[in-house]
Amino acid sequence: MDALDGWWDDYFWGSVVVAEVFVVALILTILFGLIGAAAKLSGNRAAKAIASGYTVVFRGTPEILVLLLIYFGSAITLTAIAQIFDPEIKFVDLPPFWAGSFAIALIVGSYATETFRGAFLGVAPGQVEAARALGLSKLQTFVHVRIPAMWRLALPPFGNHMLSLIKDTALIAIIGLEETLFVAAQAIGTTNKPFTMYIVVGAIYLGFSTIITLAVMALEKYANRHLEIAR
Amino acid sequence: MSFDMALILDSIPKMLMGIGLTLQLLFLSAALGLALAIILLLMRISGRWYLAAPTMAYIYIFRGTPILVQIFIIYYGLPQLEFVRDSIFWPILREPFGCAILALTLNTAAYVSEILRGGVLGVDRGLKEAGAALGLRAPHRFIYITTPIAIRLALPAYSNDVISLMKSTALASTITLLDMTGIARTIVAETYAPYEIFISLMAIYLILTWMIQRSFGWVEKRMSRHVREEV
Numbered sequence: 001m002d003a004l005d006g007w008w009d010d011y012f013w014g015s016v017v018v019a020e021v022f023v024v025a026l027i028l029t030i031l032f033g034l035i036g037a038a039a040k041l042s043g044n045r046a047a048k049a050i051a052s053g054y055t056v057v058f059r060g061t062p063e064i065l066v067l068l069l070i071y072f073g074s075a076i077t078l079t080a081i082a083q084i085f086d087p088e089i090k091f092v093d094l095p096p097f098w099a100g101s102f103a104i105a106l107i108v109g110s111y112a113t114e115t116f117r118g119a120f121l122g123v124a125p126g127q128v129e130a131a132r133a134l135g136l137s138k139l140q141t142f143v144h145v146r147i148p149a150m151w152r153l154a155l156p157p158f159g160n161h162m163l164s165l166i167k168d169t170a171l172i173a174i175i176g177l178e179e180t181l182f183v184a185a186q187a188i189g190t191t192n193k194p195f196t197m198y199i200v201v202g203a204i205y206l207g208f209s210t211i212i213t214l215a216v217m218a219l220e221k222y223a224n225r226h227l228e229i230a231r
Numbered sequence: 232m233s234f235d236m237a238l239i240l241d242s243i244p245k246m247l248m249g250i251g252l253t254l255q256l257l258f259l260s261a262a263l264g265l266a267l268a269i270i271l272l273l274m275r276i277s278g279r280w281y282l283a284a285p286t287m288a289y290i291y292i293f294r295g296t297p298i299l300v301q302i303f304i305i306y307y308g309l310p311q312l313e314f315v316r317d318s319i320f321w322p323i324l325r326e327p328f329g330c331a332i333l334a335l336t337l338n339t340a341a342y343v344s345e346i347l348r349g350g351v352l353g354v355d356r357g358l359k360e361a362g363a364a365l366g367l368r369a370p371h372r373f374i375y376i377t378t379p380i381a382i383r384l385a386l387p388a389y390s391n392d393v394i395s396l397m398k399s400t401a402l403a404s405t406i407t408l409l410d411m412t413g414i415a416r417t418i419v420a421e422t423y424a425p426y427e428i429f430i431s432l433m434a435i436y437l438i439l440t441w442m443i444q445r446s447f448g449w450v451e452k453r454m455s456r457h458v459r460e461e462v
Contacts, residue, residue, distance in 0.1 A: 056437070057433065057437065059440075060394070060436065060437045060440035060441070061398070061433040061436045061437060061440075062397075062398040062399070062400075062401030062402075062412060062436060063398060063401075064401050064402060064404070064405075064412065065401060065412060065415075065429055065432060065433055065436070066433075068416070068419075068425065068429055069425055069426070069429040069430065069433070072419065072425035072429075073425045073426050073429070075425075076423065076424075076425060076426070163294075163295075167296070167297040167298070168297070169297075170297035170299045170300055171297070171299060173299075174299075174405060181299070181300065181303070184303075188307070192311075193311055194303075194307040194308045194310070194311050195304065195307075195308035195309060195311035195312055196308075196311070197308075198300060198303045198304040198307065198308045199304060199308065201300050201303075202292075202296045202300050202301070202304060205295065205296045205297055205300060206291075206292060206295045206296055209294075209295035209296070210295065
């Protein structure tokens with residue numbers, strides 16, 4: 001364990017990067033999921049087709065490929081654009097933090113699309129009709145009736161999506177994000193203790209998963225508080 | 232920047248050279264993982280705490296950490312330990328292929344055993360009681376009543392897990408294996424054409440996903456033919 005001396009702070013900052021990616025990706029995931037679900041439930045055939053294509057492609061292909069495509073694809077496109085203005089430029093890329101967060105959000109967002117779609121369909125039609133009858137606009141109905149009713153239904157599967165999201169952050173080390181796996185690789189370079197260093201990474205991720213699991217349990221309790229039997 | 236069709240036509244056969252390795256990883260770890268999952272399930276539902284507790288810890292650890300970290304611990308980490316290098320398993324663990332199989336097997340077993348448990352818990356109690364009333368002993372009830380129904384209940388979730396296992400095989404490329412993704416990454420490093428190569432490979436993986444879905448769909452249909460209404 002002595003090998004770990006001097007690396008704890010690096011692991012700490014690596015964990016901070018994991019948490020940051022998680023938060024950014026979570027916001028994007030919810031956004032992509034809501035847009036996808038809205039498109040699938042809309043009457044617009046083009047929107048439906050695009051959303052179906054989105055869920056089929058991103059649920060059916062390896063995560064690492066999506067990540068590599070977005071990182072290297074954006075780099076080659078950005079470089080080409082930059083060279084129009086300044087032919088001297090050799091290489092421009094999106095920072096791995098943003099390319100990575102975007103990629104994993106795109107992947108988990110495709111799962112969230114299906115979850116949100118199912119949850120919106122699970123909202124009793126009577127509630128929406130009642131809101132209409134009370135004179136609420138479409139937007140008001142969405143914000144005050146549909147969303148509060150659907151998130152209770154979406155929460156249990158969405159908890160699993162959050163776990164996928166935190167675990168997918170590890171992949172971003174492949175494109176050079178300085179998170180915990182990256183720290184471990186550096187530490188191994190000087191200490192030559194790969195087992196110890198990677199076990200620490202595993203323990204950190206286990207900690208994150210535990211926090212998310214407990215948070216989702218607490219949220220579920222909160223979401224269903226109206227169903228609790230009064231004591 | 233244009234889409235290079237000739238490069239795509241040239242690269243697809245090269246990437247398909249890796250499909251054998253991808254399928255080997257998939258089928259071997261799916262079979263071994265299923266066997267291990269059944270053992271874990273039996274331990275989990277045995278009702279003996281000294282069997283159930285280690286199983287729960289195993290499932291918690293393997294579902295709570297990223298598969299990439301598990302692969303790195305096994306491939307880069309285990310050789311640090313002397314007893315691993317001295318053991319009879321060293322010839323397997325020395326090779327990246329053996330490590331990939333081991334990591335994928337251990338990972339998928341944790342998920343599959345939970346899926347199977349869901350199936351077993353979903354079996355109607357009345358059926359088991361009927362079996363007991365007919366004089367069947369517990370092992371017989373488990374084999375002839377619980378198992379066939381549990382398999383039917385678990386099959387849809389299991390097919391999703393096989394698809395995520397297939398997607399995880401792409402991570403073998405991170406430990407030098409030249410599966411389809413490994414070959415694609417080599418080609419991109421040489422040609423610097425991420426769009427062409429990665430998108431065509433995503434199409435190949437999508438076809439594999441579709442084939443897995445169709446096969447399971449066929450099995451599900453066959454297994455529930457007694458409940459389907461005659462049309």
